[in-house]
Amino acid sequence: xxxxxxxxxxxxxxxxxxxxxxxxxxxxxxxxxxxxxxxxxxxxxxxxxxxxxxxxxxxxxxxxxxxxxxxxxxxxxxxxxxxxxxxxxxxxxxxxxxxxxxxxxxxxxxxxxxxxxxxxxxxxxxxxxxxxxxxxxxxxxxxxxxxxxxxxxxxxxxxxxxxxxxxxxxxxxxxxxxxxxxxxxxxxxxxxxxxxxxxxxxxxxxxxxxxxxxxxxxxxxxxxxxxxxxxxxxxxxxxxxxxxxxxxxxxxxxxxxxxxxxxxxxxxxxxxxxxxxxxxxxxxxxxxxxxxxxxxxxxxxxxxxxxxxxxxxxxxxxxxxxxxxxxxxxxxxxxxxxxxxxxxxxxxxxxxxxxxxxxxxxxxxxxxxxxxxxxxxxxxxxxxxxxxxxxxxxxxxxxxxxxxxxxxxxxxxxxxxxxxxxxxxxxxxxxxxxxxxxxxxxxxxxxxxxxxxxxxxxxxxxxxxxxxxxxxxxxxxxxxxxxxxxxxxxxxxxxxxxxxxxxxxxxxxxxxxxxxxxxxxxxxxxxxxxxxxxxxxxxxxxxxxxxxxxxxxxxxxxxxxxxxxxxxxxxxxxxxxxxxxxxxx
Amino acid sequence: xxxxxxxxxxxxxxxxxxxxxxxxxxxxxxxxxxxxxxxxxxxxxxxxxxxxxxxxxxxxxxxxxxxxxxxxxxxxxxxxxxxxxxxxxxxxxxxxxxxxxxxxxxxxxxxxxxxxxxxxxxxxxxxxxxxxxxxxxxxxxxxxxxxxxxxxxxxxxxxxxxxxxxxxxxxxxxxxxxxxxxxxxxxxxxxxxxxxxxxxxxxxxxxxxxxxxxxxxxxxxxxxxxxxxxxxxxxxxxxxxxxxxxxxxxxxxxxxxxxxxxxxxxxxxxxxxxxxxxxxxxxxxxxxxxxxxxxxxxxxxxxxxxxxxxxxxxxxxxxxxxxxxxxxxxxxxxxxxx
Numbered sequence: 015x016x017x018x019x020x021x022x023x024x025x026x027x028x029x030x031x032x033x034x035x036x037x038x039x040x041x042x043x044x045x046x047x048x049x050x051x052x053x054x055x056x057x058x059x060x061x062x063x064x065x066x067x068x069x070x071x072x073x074x075x076x077x078x079x080x081x082x083x084x085x086x087x088x089x090x091x092x093x094x095x096x097x098x099x100x101x102x103x104x105x106x107x108x109x110x111x112x113x114x115x116x117x118x119x120x121x122x123x124x125x126x127x128x129x130x131x132x133x134x135x136x137x138x139x140x141x142x143x144x145x146x147x148x149x150x151x152x153x154x155x156x157x158x159x160x161x162x163x164x165x166x167x168x169x170x171x172x173x174x175x176x177x178x179x180x181x182x183x184x185x186x187x188x189x190x191x192x193x194x195x196x197x198x199x200x201x202x203x204x205x206x207x208x209x210x211x212x213x214x215x216x217x218x219x220x221x222x223x224x225x226x227x228x229x230x231x232x233x234x235x236x237x238x239x240x241x242x243x244x245x246x247x248x249x250x251x252x253x254x255x256x257x258x259x260x261x262x263x264x265x266x267x268x269x270x271x272x273x274x275x276x277x278x279x280x281x282x283x284x285x286x287x288x289x290x291x292x293x294x295x296x297x298x299x300x301x302x303x304x305x306x307x308x309x310x311x312x313x314x315x316x317x318x319x320x321x322x323x324x325x326x327x328x329x330x331x332x333x334x335x336x337x338x339x340x341x342x343x344x345x346x347x348x349x350x351x352x353x354x355x356x357x358x359x360x361x362x363x364x365x366x367x368x369x370x371x372x373x374x375x376x377x378x379x380x381x382x383x384x385x386x387x388x389x390x391x392x393x394x395x396x397x398x399x400x401x402x403x404x405x406x407x408x409x410x411x412x413x414x415x416x417x418x419x420x421x422x423x424x425x426x427x428x429x430x431x432x433x434x435x436x437x438x439x440x441x442x443x444x445x446x447x448x449x450x451x452x453x454x455x456x457x458x459x460x461x462x463x464x465x466x467x468x469x470x471x472x473x474x475x476x477x478x479x480x481x482x483x484x485x486x487x488x489x490x491x492x493x494x495x496x497x498x499x500x501x502x503x504x505x506x507x508x509x510x511x512x513x514x515x516x517x518x519x520x521x522x523x524x525x526x527x528x529x530x531x532x533x534x535x536x537x538x539x540x541x542x543x544x545x546x547x548x549x550x551x552x553x554x555x556x557x558x559x560x561x562x563x564x565x566x567x568x569x570x571x572x573x574x575x576x577x578x579x580x581x582x583x584x585x586x587x588x589x590x591x592x593x594x595x596x597x598x599x
Numbered sequence: 600x601x602x603x604x605x606x607x608x609x610x611x612x613x614x615x616x617x618x619x620x621x622x623x624x625x626x627x628x629x630x631x632x633x634x635x636x637x638x639x640x641x642x643x644x645x646x647x648x649x650x651x652x653x654x655x656x657x658x659x660x661x662x663x664x665x666x667x668x669x670x671x672x673x674x675x676x677x678x679x680x681x682x683x684x685x686x687x688x689x690x691x692x693x694x695x696x697x698x699x700x701x702x703x704x705x706x707x708x709x710x711x712x713x714x715x716x717x718x719x720x721x722x723x724x725x726x727x728x729x730x731x732x733x734x735x736x737x738x739x740x741x742x743x744x745x746x747x748x749x750x751x752x753x754x755x756x757x758x759x760x761x762x763x764x765x766x767x768x769x770x771x772x773x774x775x776x777x778x779x780x781x782x783x784x785x786x787x788x789x790x791x792x793x794x795x796x797x798x799x800x801x802x803x804x805x806x807x808x809x810x811x812x813x814x815x816x817x818x819x820x821x822x823x824x825x826x827x828x829x830x831x832x833x834x835x836x837x838x839x840x841x842x843x844x845x846x847x848x849x850x851x852x853x854x855x856x857x858x859x860x861x862x863x864x865x866x867x868x869x870x871x872x873x874x875x876x877x878x879x880x881x882x883x884x885x886x887x888x889x890x891x892x893x894x895x896x897x898x899x900x901x902x903x904x905x906x907x908x909x910x911x912x913x914x915x916x917x918x919x920x921x922x923x924x925x926x927x928x929x930x931x932x933x934x935x936x937x
Contacts, residue, residue: 214745222827236749236906325827327817327903333640399818399902580749580827581905 017042018090018097022062029061030054036098040289040532043098051101052109055086059114064088064097066432067115067419069533069561070122072103072129073548074155080104082131085546085559086111087533091416091430094437098533107132117419120569128153128253138205143246143598145193146201152251159258161190202230205242210234214580218247222325222584225594227568229583236579241572245565248598256558260524261287262361262501264558269355272564272596275314275539277306277346279596280359282536285440286545287361290532291499291525297442298483298490299363304442305376305479306346306358308472312383313342314539315465315472319390322462322588326403331393338386341379348372361525362500363493373480380473380480387469395466404459408574408586411456419566422541424590427464428456434537446478458589499525524553533561540564540591560599564592605708613714617694625850626656632895639899659842666838671743674835678741683840686734686847689727693855696720698782700868700879712880713782720781721769724859725762728813732758734847735832742835750831753821753906760913761812767921768805771928772863775799781859785867796864801924803864805917810860810894812909814852817898821906857890858883 023035026044033044033054046054058064066089073083080102089096101108110133112119120142122133127142130151141148150157167189171182181187193201206213209232216222216229223229226247232240252271256264268283269276281303288295295303320335343353349369350358358365394400410420410428425432433450435443451467453460495502495513501520502513529551535544541563548557567590574586630645630652637644645652670676698713717723732755739751772795773779776787788794796803812819823831833844861867861883870882904912 212745214749221829233749236753323902327820328901329636329817330640330899333642337641393900394902397902399904402908403902403905579905579907581821584827 016095018095019093022093022095026057026062029057036100040530041096041098043100045100048101048104048108051084051099052111052114055088055099055111055114058088058097058099062090063092064090065416066091067117067121067417067566068096068535068542069419069544069546069559070111070118070125071546071557071559072125072131072153073557074129074153076155078102081106082129084108084125084131087544087546087561091432096533098531103131106130107134109134110136112136115419116414116417116573117566117569120565127151130154140204141201141246143249145197145246146204147197148191148193153254157254159254163188163190165189165191167192201244205244206230206232206240208232210239216580216583218244223587224321224592227592227594227597231575231580231583233580236581238575238578238580238583241575241583243568243571245568245594245598248594250599252599253558253560256555258554260520260553261291261499261527261555262520262525265359265361266355266357269357270595271560271562271599272314272538272540272543272593273354274317274593275310276355277303277310277350277358278314278536278538279543280357281307281441282534282538282543283545284359284361285536286532286534286547287525289534290527290530290547290549291361291497292528293362293497293500294494295363295441296491296494298486299492299494300442301479301482301486302364302368302492303359304446305476305483306349307441308475308479309342309345309376311472311539312469312476313339313346315469316342318465318539318588318591322585322591323394325584325588326400328394328400331390334386334389334393338383341382345372345375345379348375360493360501362495362497363491363503365503367492368483373484376476376480380477383473384470387466387473391466395463401459403581403585404462404589405457406455407458407578407582408589409455409457410570410574414570414573415456418570420541420570421563422538422567423461423464423468424541424567426450427453427461429454432542434535434542438535440534440536442479442482443475445482446475448472448475458585461589499527526553527551527555535561538563540593540596541567543596562596562599565597568592568597609708609710610714613712617714618691621691621694621851621854622846625846625854626660628850628854628891629659630656632898635892635895636899639896660839663839663842668840669837671835673743675741675743678737680840682734682737682741683836683843684734685737686731687843687851689730689734690847690851690855693724693727693852693859696723696781697855697858697862698785698867699883711782716780716782718778718780718783721773721779721784721863725766725769728765729758729762731813731847731852734844738836738844739832742832744835746828746834747832750821750823750828750834754815754832756906756910757812757819757821757913760910760918761809764805764913764917764921765809765813767918767925768802768809769863770925771799771802774925774928774932781862781867785862785869788866789869794864794866794869799864799924799928801920803860805921805924806860806863808917810853810856811897812913814856814894815848816853816894818901818903819909820898820903821909853891853894854887857894858887860890861886 027033027035030050032050033046036043036045068087068089070086075081075083082103084101084103086099087096108131110122112122122136123140124142125131126133126139127144128151133139150162163186166187212233214231214233216231218226218228228244230242231238252267255267265280265283268279271279316335316339320332323331346356347353349366349372350356412428412430415425415428415430421432429452431450431452436450448471451464453464493503494500499520501517506513507517527549529549531548533544533546535542543563544561546559547555550556571590575583634644645655648654648658670679695714700712702709702711735751735754739747775795775798776784778784815823833841865886868879868883870878872878874881
């Protein structure tokens with residue numbers, strides 16, 4: 015996706031004299047002083063049509079005059095252009111932009127939670143992932159990777175037998191803090207002021223939430239007056255981990271974000287890193303990536319369909335979906351060696367060449383899956399009960415799509431053709447043919463239809479990839495090992511000296527990335543997964559921000575829930591399809 | 600006095616046989632349902648415990664019976680236990696008015712294969728159906744849990760709506776038969792040779808819906824709704840206490856209501872006598888279990904409605920239909936003479 019064009023930059027600079035263009039980086043945009051930030055962003059939204067909110071985050075520079083630099087990434091759907099706006103958080107505070115883009119509400123809360131920057135005028139600036147009363151800000155550079163050991167959590171032996179010398183175990187006495195029951199209660203109170211009859215805690219462990227999300231519903235009878243979401247039960251500090259690892263080392267962690275679509279996550283991540291390192295990917299690897307990403311998309315949509323139907327009481331669809339998922343898992347396992355978190359892609363290519371017979375199996379699967387798709391349609395698409403549960407439920411308007419920064423099938427069901435495979439082709443998506451299905455109404459039913467059609471389109475892509483891969487010579491390279499930042503395949507490392515040296519150098523010193531900033535995103539089954547990498551020119555990223563599609567898609571949930579029933583909550587949640595591994599990271 | 604004693608003993612024997620058979624059949628219905636569900640869902644179902652998994656219900660019963668009995672904190676303990684009785688007893692009492700076959704003579708005595716041939720049999724069915732809701736309400740209230748509470752209230756609203764529809768739907772049959780006795784209804788059908796489903800197809804469909812709603816089967820299983828309410832009203836019960844609720848609702852109620860549907864609409868035990876003396880019983884069981892099969896089939900195929908949709912359908916669509924059906928039947932009976 016191109017960045018903002020020269021003409022627009024000049025036009026805006028003419029309007030805002032104190033804005034400085036960002037030059038010499040892989041992203042383009044502006045740096046504006048804090049005092050002008052709000053009016054600048056408002057101008058971008060209203061005059062330049064940068065209506066779609068993509069992301070907001072902070073970067074910590076402990077040595078700088080001002081410590082935190084704010085980064086806003088916006089998108090102009092008319093011109094298909096992105097822009098980056100930066101500003102320094104003077105006195106550790108920033109103006110809120112939640113009145114410009116509703117999606118900023120959660121993004122700012124997350125930035126506050128992780129960096130401790132105050133947002134003036136934010137309606138409810140609470141912790142996003144950590145609990146109320148936690149006094150540290152984990153993504154600050156002075157926060158140690160292992161956490162702050164500050165609390166004694168005695169072991170059972172110590173409680174029963176007292177502390178002995180030497181101690182009964184050989185781990186540290188002091189541990190990082192864990193929330194107490196009072197902390198959790200305070201967190202709950204801070205989110206929602208009870209207005210109606212009873213507050214239902216829906217989660218954190220509940221079959222309807224598809225993971226450890228904690229919903230609060232303020233109920234008047236069956237109707238939900240207000241609701242809120244408490245996230246963070248699966249927060250592992252992925253961004254912090256990334257800052258402390260070499261680029262190639264972080265790849266398996268991306269699998270564990272949206273664990274249903276591991277290969278798509280990897281594809282998004284390696285695309286970003288390859289952009290930063292300027293690595294060319296061989297043709298065969300691009301097609302293998304596309305093939306597996308689309309298989310993974312079908313796999314992920316099948317899980318969505320199965321669990322979504324299960325939530326609405328259709329027990330059988332769930333097992334029918336898992337039957338087909340199993341076949342895809344087998345194909346992935348046969349090639350990557352793992353089923354779920356496959357770590358199949360590599361920077362510069364893929365880990366293994368195609369396993370023998372893969373293409374035949376994929377062809378058989380594609381042939382079979384067309385009929386299975388028909389079967390799902392027969393079970394649900396025209397089922398009166400299904401229609402009654404999904405039609406006219408949770409309608410998302412186009413304005414909301416832009417304002418909340420929604421993406422993926424959720425955005426497309428509302429009629430916004432926002433598909434990064436078309437808008438910013440990566441892997442081999444510019445060389446295959448497929449259509450982007452869009453909905454009209456934007457209700458749960460449209461999101462269902464869009465995802466169903468996407469599976470059919472994925473099949474088309476898979477077929478074309480198979481065709482292409484059959485034509486490619488068997489010994490075509492699948493890793494671009496000529497680039498110094500790419501780890502060569504293992505069989506070459508063991509047999510050739512140069513490759514061994516290269517592998518050794520990358521593993522020990524990391525990829526020497528240039529000083530640059532990139533933001534690359536890919537179309538995941540759950541929306542736009544973007545990686546914003548700020549590199550100071552070392553083997554590790556200085557800051558790696560993960561733009562989670564699932565988090566932004568979930569952020570509209572409280573709005574959609576107003577005045578609806580609990581039964582609608584599961585239909586809605588199923589249609590937004592968040593995966594907690596990605597929302598919490 | 601001797602007459603009374605014999606009658607008492609005969610009734611006790613009948614009750615004993617019936618309860619034993621019905622509970623056993625319900626236990627094995629769980630096996631059947633799981634096998635059927637397995638078949639529908641392209642998997643095997645229970646196949647490890649015993650041949651074809653036939654001992655699975657026994658294993659389940661042992662498992663449930665030996666589990667720790669937990670009463671939640673803040674629960675209303677007497678009501679908590681009363682709820683189990685209130686769920687089980689009405690479903691069992693439903694069987695008291697179900698005739699399994701015609702009268703026969705044993706040791707020179709006339710024996711009716713039902714526990715009590717009262718002239719208000721159908722009223723008892725309604726009464727028991729209404730009583731069963733107390734089991735749900737009590738369990739929801741006494742559990743001191745929001746999920747259970749919401750689930751039980753949902754069920755209550757559904758039962759209130761569907762009891763009314765059920766009453767009006769069945770009135771058509773009563774008008775045709777001219778009696779409220781279950782035996783009388785079957786005999787009326789056997790005598791005329793025409794099952795009432797032909798006269799009352801609308802009433803049968805309505806009855807079927809009510810049956811699904813009362814027994815909490817898909818698509819009306821909103822009081823359980825495992826995705827929203829984690830099985831709803833019985834969420835705080837464990838072990839055999841938990842087992843009692845699905846047993847009462849999903850199995851006893853379904854069998855009993857299917858049997859009543861057979862009596863009302865499919866001529867009860869009537870059928871060609873190709874199985875000799877046993878043929879009435881065989882026909883009755885075949886018809887009943889066809890209906891049970893149908894209910895289970897629906898359960899594993901359809902999604903579920905929303906609570907407000909279910910009551911809306913009952914009050915806005917089904918009740919007017921039932922009333923129209925009743926009026927048409929009444930007019931027809933008045934002019935054509937039944």
